Amino acid sequence: MLSVQSLQVQYGAVQAVRGIDLDVHEGEIIALLGANGAGKSSTLNALVGLAPASGGKIVFSGQDVTGSAPERFTSLGMTLSPEGRRVFGTLSVQENLLMGAYSMRDKAAVKAAWERVFDLFPILQERREQFAGTLSGGQQQMLAVGRALMSNPRLLLLDEPSLGLAPKIVEQIFELITVLRKQGVTLMVVEQNVSMALEIADRGYVMASGRIAASGTAAELRDSETLQAAYLGAE
Structure with missing residues (x-):
């Protein structure tokens, strides 16, 4: 690979x-x-x-x-979830996740990515309207990984x-x-x-x-x- x-x-x-x-x-x-x-x-x-x-x-x-x-x-x-999370603190959880799907044009694929991330991290679905900067450290890490997963990476x-x-x-x-x-x-x-x-x-x-x-x-x-x-x- x-x-x-x-x-x-x-x-x-x-x-x-x-x-x-x-x-x-x-x-x-x-x-x-x-x-x-x-x-x-x-x-x-x-x-x-x-x-x-x-x-x-x-x-x-x-x-x-x-x-x-x-x-x-x-x-x-191939996608990177960087050190230090680097979420966009003044954007919502949902907006941060959308940043991870910016290169995807297939609406069905984006919808499937949403469902996958929210299935893995239910707390992100609960807090999807919340500013990312107000999340706990653990929740920000989940968001960083979720954002990377929105592009449906193989690696x-x-x-x-x-x-x-x-x-x-x-x-x-x-x-x-x-x-x-x-x-x-x-x-x-x-x-x-x-x-x-x-x-x-x-x-x-x-x-x-x-x-x-x-x-x-x-x-x-x-x-x-x-x-x-x-x-x-x-x-």
Whole structure:
């Protein structure tokens, strides 16, 4: 489904991603792990055209999409739910969700997306007229994921979905990820909660200093010394 070859991301003199290779196969949950500043968010942003790839190649569904505009990724079926939620606080829940469906012209598909999101997140239906900025942190995270789902993605990228949330809400978010996989969505998840990420993931990649330091099945990574070193800041 997704093949990334020698991807590089650079911001001025700072090279955030240093020639990484990774693959995502249809139906998988992939965990992208590593300490803060390892290059994980820069990788996800590059995968959907929000950060320019300074080198390498991104192939999605058999098409070379390197350097494409974000709307092309959305139309092909790859969407990002960004770190920090980034909901539009002065817009209603309903208006935020509509922003996620901006590229869809099929009214029946939009209606089906509404029903899916409200089925997954009943609280969003209850509060659809409420300003997004007045929602709790957990509800804003649900809204951010729901907005991404409105485009009916085949591959959903989640950047720190549990960040700053209460333990009960974190459990709900991880349950949601497994439900989405059962619904046919492939997922790549950047997550600081390593133990929970590896509980639901099939495979994972560990990033350190902009490079892939280790990769393997969730079971292999769970006891990996490289994973532990990455979070301790060791090279």
